[in-house]
Each structure stands twice: as C-alpha cells, then as structure tokens.
Amino acid sequence: MRDSSVRQPTATADRSSLAGRDRLPSLTGLRFWAALIVVLYHLSRQVGEIPGLSEATWYGRSGVTFFFVLSGFVLAWTYDGQRVPAKVFLWRRFARIWPLLVVTSAASVAVWIAIGKEVTTKAVVAxxxxxxxxxxxxxxxxxxxxxxxxxxxxxxxxxxxxxxxLLPLLRSGRGRFWVAVTMTVALVG
Incomplete structure (x- = not known):
C-alpha cells in the first residue's frame, strides 16, 4: 500500500522544474530587439539615408555581437553535459540551422546568377x-x-x-558568473 502523505515526484513536476532553467524569457525577448536592430541597420544601408532611422541603427553591427554573447550565455545556462551529450548538442544545432541555410543559399546563388555574377562550386560547398x-x-x-x-x-x-x-570553472553557476564579470571588466578595460 502506498502512503498518500508522501508526494511522489511526477514527470510533469520534473519537466516544469527543468522548463524554468531551460527557458529565459526575458533574455529571449532581448534577442528579438538585437535582431531587429541588425535588420534595420541593413535596411538603412541598402535603401540609403532614412531620417531618424539611419542614425538610430548605426550601431546595428553591435546587435550581432550582443546576439552572439546573449546566445552563448543562454547556451551555457541551459547546457548540461551529463544530460545532453556533446554529439546530441551538435546534432540539434546542425538540424536547427542547416536546412534553412540550404534554402537561403540556393536563393542567394539564384540571385547572383540572375544578375550575372559567377559563383564557384567551392564557395557553395564552403x-x-x-x-x-x-x-x-x-x-x-x-x-x-x-x-x-x-x-x-x-x-x-x-x-x-x-x-x-568541460572546464571546471564553467561547470558551476558561480564559476560562469565570475568568468562573465572578468570578461566584462576586461572588455571595458
């Protein structure tokens, strides 16, 4: 007979506790703004001077850096080498990125060919x-x-x-925090 006064952990409870660690909604929202500033930067560079917008998006290139740093933080925050082996991690990243890369590269090559620019096979393969x-x-x-x-x-x-x-310093939240602080101070310095 099972003692009903002792709560047994359920799969749902386990998933919800992981979801809190795996999702960082406030930081994910910042990725939108970083991507938007990059798109607006490119738009203003392609279209020409857009009053108000061009000045506001001049630092759009910094959005790429911010996006990379933020993505690295989110990956480090949620990564657990014991739970997700490196091979699985790498496959998930590849499967998420590569199919769309194929589509956009095919479109890009089609545009280059349409405007008369030669595209080499080694460039496509690379x-x-x-x-x-x-x-x-x-x-x-x-x-x-x-x-x-x-x-x-x-x-x-x-x-x-x-x-x-795998570096011992990066295995704990406290270690990652001090690495982030040190890198921030080094960059400012």
Whole structure:
C-alpha cells in the first residue's frame, strides 16, 4: 500500500522544474530587439539615408555581437553535459540551422546568377559546410551566401562549446558568473 502523505515526484513536476532553467524569457525577448536592430541597420544601408532611422541603427553591427554573447550565455545556462551529450548538442544545432541555410543559399546563388555574377562550386560547398568565414578568400566568403557569415561563426562556437563547458570553472553557476564579470571588466578595460 502506498502512503498518500508522501508526494511522489511526477514527470510533469520534473519537466516544469527543468522548463524554468531551460527557458529565459526575458533574455529571449532581448534577442528579438538585437535582431531587429541588425535588420534595420541593413535596411538603412541598402535603401540609403532614412531620417531618424539611419542614425538610430548605426550601431546595428553591435546587435550581432550582443546576439552572439546573449546566445552563448543562454547556451551555457541551459547546457548540461551529463544530460545532453556533446554529439546530441551538435546534432540539434546542425538540424536547427542547416536546412534553412540550404534554402537561403540556393536563393542567394539564384540571385547572383540572375544578375550575372559567377559563383564557384567551392564557395557553395564552403557555405553549405558552414566554414566559408574561416577562410581569408573573398571568393569563398562572399561567393554563395555572404549573409551566412554569422552561421559560419556560429558553427565554430558550437564546435568548441562542449569542450569549453568541460572546464571546471564553467561547470558551476558561480564559476560562469565570475568568468562573465572578468570578461566584462576586461572588455571595458
């Protein structure tokens, strides 16, 4: 007979406690604003001077940096190497990014060809492998999908992320906090 006075943990209770750690809604909301400022920056650069908007979005490039730092923090906050092996982590990142990269790269190549610009096979392959930003060759970097440079950078960070999380200092919340404080002070300095 089961003692009803002792509450047994349920799968629902376990999921809800994990959801609090896995989701950071206030930080996720900041990602929207960072992405918006980058889009507006590019819009103002393509369209030309837009009174009020161009000045406000001049620092849109900083939105990319902010987005990367914020995403790294969220990944470190939610990552648990014991619960999610590196192989699974890397596969999830790849599966989330690569299909859309293929679609946007195909569209980009179609546009380049339509306007008469030659696109090399090695540029397309480097883009699809997400390594095109790793090479100091303009033909590779800008050949297939120049806007995907950030995905190439992300691929590098994703590859080294599980290794970084093995460092003892980064295994605890307190350790990550002091690394963040130290890096912030170093950047300001």
């Amino acid at each position: 883009t699809l492998l997400m390594v095109h930003a790793w090479f100091p060759d303009a033909e590779i970097q800008k050949g297939a999908n120049p806007a995907a440079w950030s995905l190439s950078d992300e691929a590098w960070f994703y590859l080294i992320f599980p290794l970084l999380m």
